[in-house]
Amino acid sequence: MENIIELHGVSKTLKAFTIDNMNLRIKQGFVTGFIGANGAGKSTTMKLIMNLLQPDNGDVSVFGLDYTSHEKEIKDRIGFVYDSNIFYESLNLKDISKIVAPAYTHWDQNQFKAYVDQFELPLNKPIKKFSKGMQMKASIAMALSHDAELIIMDEPTAGLDPTSRRELLDILQEVMVDGRRTILFSTHITSDLDRIADYIVLMDEGEILFDKPVYELQEQYAIVKGSTELLDADTEAYFIKIERLPNGFQALTKDASKVKEVFDDHVVIEEVSLEEIMFYMKGANHSYD
Numbered sequence: 001m002e003n004i005i006e007l008h009g010v011s012k013t014l015k016a017f018t019i020d021n022m023n024l025r026i027k028q029g030f031v032t033g034f035i036g037a038n039g040a041g042k043s044t045t046m047k048l049i050m051n052l053l054q055p056d057n058g059d060v061s062v063f064g065l066d067y068t069s070h071e072k073e074i075k076d077r078i079g080f081v082y083d084s085n086i087f088y089e090s091l092n093l094k095d096i097s098k099i100v101a102p103a104y105t106h107w108d109q110n111q112f113k114a115y116v117d118q119f120e121l122p123l124n125k126p127i128k129k130f131s132k133g134m135q136m137k138a139s140i141a142m143a144l145s146h147d148a149e150l151i152i153m154d155e156p157t158a159g160l161d162p163t164s165r166r167e168l169l170d171i172l173q174e175v176m177v178d179g180r181r182t183i184l185f186s187t188h189i190t191s192d193l194d195r196i197a198d199y200i201v202l203m204d205e206g207e208i209l210f211d212k213p214v215y216e217l218q219e220q221y222a223i224v225k226g227s228t229e230l231l232d233a234d235t236e237a238y239f240i241k242i243e244r245l246p247n248g249f250q251a252l253t254k255d256a257s258k259v260k261e262v263f264d265d266h267v268v269i270e271e272v273s274l275e276e277i278m279f280y281m282k283g284a285n286h287s288y289d
């Protein structure tokens, strides 16, 4: 199976927010980073993938299965980290693991204890007395302790200190080593993705703007700087968004080689960061995508 998650023509309206006819495919065996501004719809999409929200229209399948008849099997094979505390707050980790363990076919108590030790989490302290970062670590320890084939994490690095963030990214790299697993995770910290992502999905206002391998982004997207005299109706078509500055223009292109061919040495072409791509694509004219 090439795609571990497939969304076909999915629509969902939540009051003022709408996802309309979304198609998304997440490749098996890779790490996909899910990015987009606040309110873009990343959490909503993850909830649709987890069946915590149901689409108004369209289909969601995970492992090639649908939730109508395979909910338990799908959930058994997913490790999910959500951006707010999903545990019973007055319980401690020891009790929670006893409640959670029977729900999973492959729960591994030793693995769980190893993560608890690594994250230096207390087993006997009620979750409500954990800091935000500790709660996130507890969530991560649970998600990684039942041999899940698919790990879905909504902003797992938010609230973690730099050392813990690095530790988590190392763990995620380790769990990917045997090639059996797939990770989808959202983050606002784009440097997380530089370390481990193979694919990037960018979302804006309920819409997937792109879903691309990292190497393709690095090869094709670039920042172009030059004199505004170079711009006219024809040449502007090479850019996704153009900023006109007093001393020239600065623009994002998704076709760096074409820009090089057309403008040659009249422009400067620079590598683009994910943050810059997000900045330029927000509110851009997507007919150029």
Ligand SMILES: Nc1ncnc2c1ncn2[C@@H]1O[C@H](COP(=O)(O)OP(=O)(O)OP(=O)(O)O)[C@@H](O)[C@H]1O
Residues within 6 Å of the ligand: 014, 015, 016, 017, 036, 037, 038, 039, 040, 041, 042, 043, 044, 045
């Ligand atoms: N239960 C709800 N009822 C109404 N609107 C909602 C509900 N949940 C989310 N929304 C709205 O849907 C939009 C998308 O929210 P979502 O949490 O999916 O975005 P996000 O990309 O995860 O944002 P962030 O990066 O800030 O976490 C927002 O405008 C939010 O206000």
